[in-house]
Amino acid sequence: MLPLGATAGGLNFMEVFVQQVINGITIGSLYGLIAIGYTMVFGIIGMVNFAHGDVFMVSAFFALIFLLLLTSWFGIASMTLALILVMVVSMVLTGLLVWAIERIAYAPLRGSFRLAPLISAIGMSIVLSNFIQVAQGPRNKPIPPVTRDVYTLWEGANGYPVNLSLKQIIIWVVTALLLAAFWYVVQKTALGRAQRACEQDRKMASLLGVNVDRTISLTFVIGAALAAVAGTLFLMYYGVVVFSDGFTPGVKAFTAAVLGGIGSLPGAVLGGLLIGLIETLWGQYVSADYQNVAAFSILVVVLIFMPQGLLGRPEVEKV
């Protein structure tokens, strides 16, 4: 009955499964936060911002530097306070960085041929990862553990525990709160309405007095702020970050956005959670070595059989 490779789980099938679901939701939340940046930018200007994964990585470095500053220089003892401060600073700095990137590398290419901003984004991605490699060094950068608290939900046979760590709870709660705030912005504020209007008809929005250029910039900035939250949480969860950390989560979040239906915000979150779950369960029951292969195979399969994704709207030709 058990799939091949399920070693430790043989006796404790249920416990192992639940544990992996917990892990999967945690990592999936981070993918979801990053995926929103991809999906929003795609929705509003039809561009895949390939630098987004590296923006996420840079935000983790902002968090790292500021956290070390706070703890070692200013000697802040409360990790909760430090974490909140770090997150806010990382959001602001990453927002500013992306605003600058958008102004320099994307805005001048608006109205150019479709591939131009895409190529520019790939260039920006290389610039960011190489800059961090040079400036921060090519090795893993560690932080002292933010918290070691772990709650055991229950124990299976032989005392196999199902654990939920405080870090995971923090990730779930922060993600949920931010998604709620973000949802409010998109649905209920003038900016959100302008974003949705620009998504449907940029020219018309402009003729109603909406500053489309600024709306696009703010869309990039909001996506970056969410990626910065993911970056901070990522750093807290794994305790290390390295210059190449942008690539894999970046592409997985992009996969999540495509799986959920690119352009759809709930789709991005759903896609992120699914990718996180598929990845961890695949790692548990099939092969940990082929975890990434599984995640990216999904991208190919979805693009072939379901290009509009789970919650995306089917592409309708405008007449």
Added chain:
Amino acid sequence: MMTSHRTWDSDPVLSVEHLTMRFGGLVAVNDLSFSAGRGDITALIGPNGAGKTTVFNCITGFYKPTTGMMSMRPKDGALHLLERMPDFVVASKAKVARTFQNIRLFSGMTLLENLLVAQHNPLMIASGMTFLGVLGIGGYKAKEKAAIDRARYWLDKIGLTARADDPAGDLPYGAQRRLEIARAMCTGPDLLCLDEPAAGLNPRESAELNALLLSIRKDDGTSILLIEHDMSVVMGISDHVVVLEYGIKIADGTPTETRNDPRVIAAYLGVDDEDVEEIEQELDEAAGSEEGRA
């Protein structure tokens, strides 16, 4: 010639001077000058391909004209040169709103949201670029309520209050047209440019449109510039008619004047160019003899 007052000469809200728009070798609009009077309903008419929509596109910043000057004087007394403005500034500062021949509602958004997008700028400022608004700081709530009230006023005026929370794309055609006009009005314009608002409407809807446009002028004091083929609309409600053919102005005056203009008749009936001169001569002679008698 006429003794009746001509607002477009004495108090123009929009003056277009020597406007030319070339696309490569094609001259879509050639040295066009006209004015739209404050509080007037001005109709821009002409056969298909005469360049009417091109004029609209120049006025609203959609195109940068090849040459020419377009000055807009909103109620606040300022003077805006439209050819120098990006399109969203034409809407927000110069207070010019427009609709298109084809319907361009945000079909996935609700009716109310469509009308709120048109009030984006005051709300954006009141919410401190959103961040303060989310935190509930500042007068955002009150501003938002005012915006919703204004949207409701317009929904009421176009008879769509009951459908405020439906997606705009679900409305029937005639209602979508009315909603577009309401949305344009929610930007608080001094000049409303309507591109064929009566296209595709049945006679009853067309009559309702006339009433709506007249009430916009009366209640909101907004001047209207419209492109229209439906002569019942043009002759029924406009104060001033400008006729274009092949990008050139061929007549400019009150509806009665233009209706009797031989070049207009020729343009609409498709008379040959040589015949136009003939008709003109005949009419000149007729007019001369009338003057002689008077």
